[in-house]
Amino acid sequence: MIKSLVIIKLYLLLSLTAHPESNIKYFEGSINLKKETVYDTSFVTIQVKGNLVRLDEFDCKKNLVSIFIINLENEKVLALSPKRKLFFELKPSSENPSTHEDTTVIKTENRMVLDGYSCSQVRVKSISRDSETAFWVVKNNFVFFQSMNKILRNIKSDLNIFAYFPDTTGIFPMLTVERTLLRKEKMKVLVTGIKEVVLSENLFKVPREYQRLEQ
Secondary structure, three states: OHHHHHHHHHHHHHHHHHHHHHHHOOOOEEEEEEEEEOOOEEEEEEEEEOOEEEEEEEOOOOOEEEEEEEEOOOOEEEEEEOOOOEEEEEOOOOOOOOOOOOEEEEEEEEEEEEOOEEEEEEEEEEOOOOEEEEEEEEEEEEOHHHHHHHHHHHHOHHHOOOOOOOOOOEEEEEEEEEEOOOOOEEEEEEEEEEEEOOOOHHHHOOOOOOEEOOO
């Protein structure tokens, strides 16, 4: 009888401690990115809480240009205009421009340390796009990224700066360098900061002063 009570208490203790540990594996916080092209420089902040993702886009002077709120569960994407105080829902595109038969994923043995993270290199080559992209990725608890990428691919190609990122769970690109097949640089996206912190749910809600724009 005593042995049975000990086993039950041990089972209850393990059950209670299992939930906090399971929550740790999902990233919550913000990721800052710097995007450089031959024409311009811009900035993006990704904020994640559970199944909600918010993308803030800034211009070269770090003025907030647009906001996107993504629900990973129902795959709904809301676009917000801070300047006009309007918002509307983005609908999936009938075409998927990120899918090409000539796209090749090449895993390499190259490694590099970026901002304290040990990264490995994955290259994606596309002849039809005249493009070869090198992704320096870190394997961590970035479970949201794969789902976010899939949703953005179906919405709008120019909204997703990681359109050709390999469909792999848990990894995130710390550095992305896209070049032409003749090695001319087209775009570079660099992570400038990652902060794990508990975020307010209000960040993922449309402010009351915003009006819905019907399309």
